[in-house]
Amino acid sequence: MNQNHELPKTYSPGEFEDRIYKNWCDKNYFTPTIDKSKPHYSIVIPPPNITGQLHMGHALDNTLQDILIRYKRMSGFCTLWLPGTDHASIATEAKIVAAMREEGLTKEEIGREKFLERAWDWKEKYGGRIVSQLKKLGSSCDWSRERFTLDEGCSRAVKDVFIRLYEKGLIYRGERIINWCPHCLTSISDAEVEYEDQAGFFWHIKYPFTDGSGYLEFATTRPETMLGDTAVAVNPNDERYKDIVGKTLRIPLVGREIPVIADEYVETDFGTGVVKITPAHDPNDFEVGRRHDLPIINVMTPDAKIVDDYPKYAGMDRYEARKAIVEDLREQGYLIKVENYTHNVGTCYRCSTTVEPRVSMQWFVKMKPLAEPAIKAVREGDIKFVPERFDKNYFHWMENIRDWCISRQLWWGHRIPAFYCDDCGEMVITKDESAVCPKCKKAMRQDPDTLDTWFSSALWPFSTLGWPDETEDLKYFYPTSTLVTGYDIITFWVSRMIFSGLEYMGEKPFDTVLIHGLVRDAQGRKMSKSLGNGIDPLEIIEKYGADALRYALATGNSPGNDMRFSDEKIEAARNFANKLWNASRFVRMNLTVDSIELPSPEKLGIEDKWILTRFNNTVSEVRAALDRFDIGVALSLLNDFTWDIFCDWYIELSKAKLNDRENPANKITQNVIGYVLIGTLKLLHPFIPFITEEIYLSLPHSDESIMISKYPEYDSAIDFSSEAVKLDKIIDVTKSIRARRSEMNVAPSRKAKLFIATKYNDIFNEESAVFFTRLASASEVIISENFDSDERISLDEAVQVITDTATVYIPLSDIIDFEKEKERLNGERKKLLGEIERLEKKLSNEGFVAKAPAAVIDGEKAKLAKYRENLAGVDAAIEKLH
RNA sequence: GGAGGCAUAGCUCAGUUGGUUAGAGUACAUGCUUGACAUGCAUGGGGUCGAUGGUUCGAAUCCAUCUGUCUCCACCA
Secondary structure (H helix, E strand, O other): OOOOOOOOOOOOHHHOHHHHHHHHHHOOOOOOOOOOOOOEEEEEOOOOEOOOOOOHHHHHHHHHHHHHHHHHHHOOOEEEEEOEEEOOHHHHHHHHHHHHHHOOOOHHHHHHHHHHHHHHHHHHHHOOHHHHHHHHOOOOOOHHHOEEOOOHHHHHHHHHHHHHHHHOOOEEEEEEEEEEEOOOOEEEOHHHEEEEEEEEEEEEEEEEEOOOOOEEEEEEOOHHHHHHOOEEEEOOOOHHHHHHOOOEEEOOOOOOEEEEEEOOOOOOOOOOOEEEEOOOOOHHHHHHHHHHOOOOOOOEOOOOEEOOOOOOOOOOEHHHHHHHHHHHHHHOOOEEEEEEEEEEEEEEOOOOOEOEEEEEEEEEEOOHHHHHHHHHHHHOOOOEEEOOOHHHHHHHHHHOOOOEEOEEOOOOOOEOOEEEOOOOOOEEEOOOOOOEOOOOOOEOEEOOOEEOHHHHHOOHHHHOOOOOOOOHHHHHHOOEEEEEEEHHHHHHHHHHHHHHHHHHHOOOOEEEEEEEOOEEOOOOOEOOOOOOOOOOHHHHHHHHOHHHHHHHHHOOOOOOOOEEOOHHHHHHHHHHHHHHHHHHHHHHHHOOOOOOOOOOHHHOOHHHHHHHHHHHHHHHHHHHHHHOOOHHHHHHHHHHHHHHHHHHHHHHHHHHHHOOOOOOOHHHHHHHHHHHHHHHHHHHOOOOHHHHHHHHHHOOOOOOOHHHOOOOOOOHHHOOHHHHHHHHHHHHHHHHHHHHHHHOOOOOOOOEEEEEEOOOOOOOOHHHHHHHHHHOOEEEEEEEOOOOOOOOOOHHHOEEEEOOOOEEEEOOHHHOOHHHHHHHHHHHHHHHHHHHHHHHHHHHOHHHHHHOOHHHHHHHHHHHHHHHHHHHHHHHHHHHHO
């Protein structure tokens, strides 16, 4: 037994949370010792960006993970929660570029090496910020295994994968049209493009035929790209244009001659059925161009300005050029009309700049062969999404997958291990940093590009465990158990981890993907910087404590659904913690025993059997809920048990014995209340780890920390269901008495005698009488089968309280309004008759009796019997009023 | 254009293979310095479970259609 201490009068989380966290770290509780005889449970953290600050999304994600991890750890699993951070190439690089701009510097001026030095400095300085914030939340990550997507091991894994895929023919380099961000100056993948509706115009333009036979009219939303037109296309089946296919047009302002071609891509019923083709600046046009072998004419610089080949517009950005070109077309009579037009425009997910499709040399991963096994794994249930519906999302994306553009024109990231010989054009893919041309024997030049950030995150579940080495960690903890993340990155990340795990490990990366929604503000809006409606989790922790924050995020929330975060919610959470704190203080100050042992059944009072039974049921229900990832349900079960069952009923019921040190049952009660409190703390620990630990250590305890104690299990030895029901009846009567008194405005201070007429003396007896004294304002409790001719009370002058097990008479004749009383009883009677009629009908329905399960029928019969008992009581009461 | 979520008390949300008199928190009303807690205790009012139809002995729950709302995917010049 450990030394225990008093709890301070007020719940002040700020005073113990950091101290407790430090203690856990010092004792290395978060670091598992691999034990092959035990089952493992592992989670890899979705690595937050090093540029990030903890926001509500992180807080939710990590709270859920910590709940699962702590639950499993206490349930005897060898548990690893592996933390780490993501280098976030584009986001980090943008920050550093911005910081340099303040100093008047550019990337190019300082060069790659110096730039990377700055980036690493920046990582050292700020990369730890988010980690320390995760600690404030109570996250029980094994920090000794912390990883970074750009650390040596992860980099080795990335190179290895790149080379393997290349050798397998699944990585290729090619000139393709890709999404280019003119602001970030890099390509971005399809998944990184966000589409938004923008108001624009539809310009109707005509190009003249070179043979002088008139003009061809069409419409475009991007007139500036006409500089790069290399054809105009119509649908081959379009009767209107049959004769002009093969003719030649001259582009106004430019003068170049281009053909009219026929391609299925053109839809006859949209616009004029004619499309100008600009292979260099539109993905569809690019495809058309390939089919027809059209030249590709790039008209823009990387920052989306017109190139020098068009002197009149050279140097103008896309939008200036558009204006100028439209003006020129108008002047020269080529502009027919302008319509308003709203269309969807792709923008960069980082900076929201409109994406400019651009033809360039990039690296790609061939996705089809990788996607197939990944689809199969989910289809066959090897990997499960919770909730299940998200697999539709996943399948849709995987089945329509396109090749993945993985090269980025950035410096901060994993540099592509491709080397080129400037002399002979030879290319070598190698881990060797100083490759030599196999033909010319000269030093080669490494590809300047880096890889998409998601390329390294895709390997996260095994690169962090040591892959490509066969480490002990990898052998034991892979595949990981549960992946917890938001639905917004299923395609970005989850799907890529799945195909990566299957391809390189030959095994799925995790069993289950637990999906959660977004944390929105109180009005249901997405939290965003621009709206300024973000709530800072650290401020919440400061004000209410980490436990309250965790509670607020975990409660009333089901997998996959968005939730709202409001002051009300966090206050309710804090109030729960406060309630638990005070209940514990009460227990603590009544405890004189120095160890808690469960008394043998014959010593237990009815209330003890009741609370133990309810506790036991709660244990099974909470475990079942957690096992199916119903975290919100589990917590609400615990809330109800703690507050309603334990505090409002059991503590009140126990006070009689607890306050009476002379009572021989006093020590029994101490042990029961201590047992249930400690069990409840353990059940609650995964959700609210700090307060439960602080309280646990103040009580007689057997483990040095609650987090390494055993999570309660269902125990048949404390299942007294049949006897516990009796206390439910006592509660029914108590509530009815209170209701009647409250209805008649009788002050609780006014005590009255209670005459209980009942045939259930196993429920209503000397032992239970005390409960009515304490909880139902009874001055004295008299129990008898009936009081019909009892001189102690005249029944027609008493308030009557009727339940199915007892009728209680309260002599309060001076305040009874008999008319009102009659009205009430008649109302009651009508209600009961209605219920009885409904049930009788149901039970005489042949279909119901024949087809419903026996348990349901028995339940309905029991209800009917109860209502009949009640009705008999009400009828008798009405009788007495006459 | 394709797919999906949500619609239950004034508000925020639970409701687990169809069987409750439909629940909680909060707000509201009334009463209470009940020796753990007013961040509390007790009592109460408040819902034809979005609409219509269907399956069933039985539907908030399953199916179909519709309405409103949010999201994801694709992107037509």
